[in-house]
Amino acid sequence: xxxxxxxxxxxxxxxxxxxxxxxxxxxxxxxxxxxxxxxxxxxxxxxxxxxxxxxxxxxxxxxxxxxxxxxxxxxxxxxxxxxxxxxxxxxxxxxxxxxxxxxxxxxxxxxxxxxxxxxxxxxxxxxxxxxxxxxxxxxxxxxxxxxxxxxxxxxxxxxxxxxxxxxxxxxxxxxxxxxxxxxxxxxxxxxxxxxxxxxxxxxxxxxxxxxxxxxxxxxx
Numbered sequence: 001x002x003x004x005x006x007x008x009x010x011x012x013x014x015x016x017x018x019x020x021x022x023x024x025x026x027x028x029x030x031x032x033x034x035x036x037x038x039x040x041x042x043x044x045x046x047x048x049x050x051x052x053x054x055x056x057x058x059x060x061x062x063x064x065x066x067x068x069x070x071x072x073x074x075x076x077x078x079x080x081x082x083x084x085x086x087x088x089x090x091x092x093x094x095x096x097x098x099x100x101x102x103x104x105x106x107x108x109x110x111x112x113x114x115x116x117x118x119x120x121x122x123x124x125x126x127x128x129x130x131x132x133x134x135x136x137x138x139x140x141x142x143x144x145x146x147x148x149x150x151x152x153x154x155x156x157x158x159x160x161x162x163x164x165x166x167x168x169x170x171x172x173x174x175x176x177x178x179x180x181x182x183x184x185x186x187x188x189x190x191x192x193x194x195x196x197x198x199x200x201x202x203x204x205x206x207x208x209x210x211x212x213x214x215x216x217x218x219x220x
Contacts, residue, residue, distance in 0.1 A: 008156045015161040017200035018124040035151040046140040047147050048131040050179050067174040074186045077166045093207050118167040124192035131185040161196040
């Protein structure tokens with residue numbers, strides 16, 4: 001059955017456990033080509049995309065496991081002093097996930113182990129790394145976000161699931177070394193791509209959004 005755009009948007013969510021089911025590079029390539037139609041100021045198209053799949057995924061995960069180099073994250077994922085209501089939204093999301101997994105607040109090891117699953121792409125068969133040139137500014141980072149959103153919606157349309165992962169920026173040097181990326185690029189994020197493992201409770205997580213009256217104003 002054909003999905004409407006509204007259904008696709010509603011069905012997109014971050015998946016944190018993937019089934020052991022392969023995804024072909026042909027499908028990924030087609031979605032990337034379509035995603036390149038996302039809005040881009042001046043048509044700069046500032047994204048640089050790298051895909052690891054099958055052999056390269058195994059090679060990368062092994063390389064990462066053995067990586068001993070120093071890491072210098074290129075940007076803070078969240079502001080240092082996150083103000084309200086953003087702080088509450090972030091905290092509630094974390095507590096909602098850990099409660100679903102029955103990981104108590106005092107279980108530091110359990111929470112750490114869950115966080116570390118980011119770095120095997122939550123078991124996804126395909127990983128994507130998204131870079132942007134250091135020369136680019138905030139408008140181009142906005143373009144990059146629209147490109148990624150377009151890709152994630154196309155994934156839903158192709159019966160695939162994703163999880164955008166800014167956590168990969170914490171391992172920028174490892175990723176850049178494996179991919180042989182020059183110093184003039186910044187790793188913005190990674191993305192896990194595949195089919196959701198719906199037997200895993202973590203994928204029941206569906207984060208709420210704040211009421212529209214809290215963030216939208218209609219001027220009369």
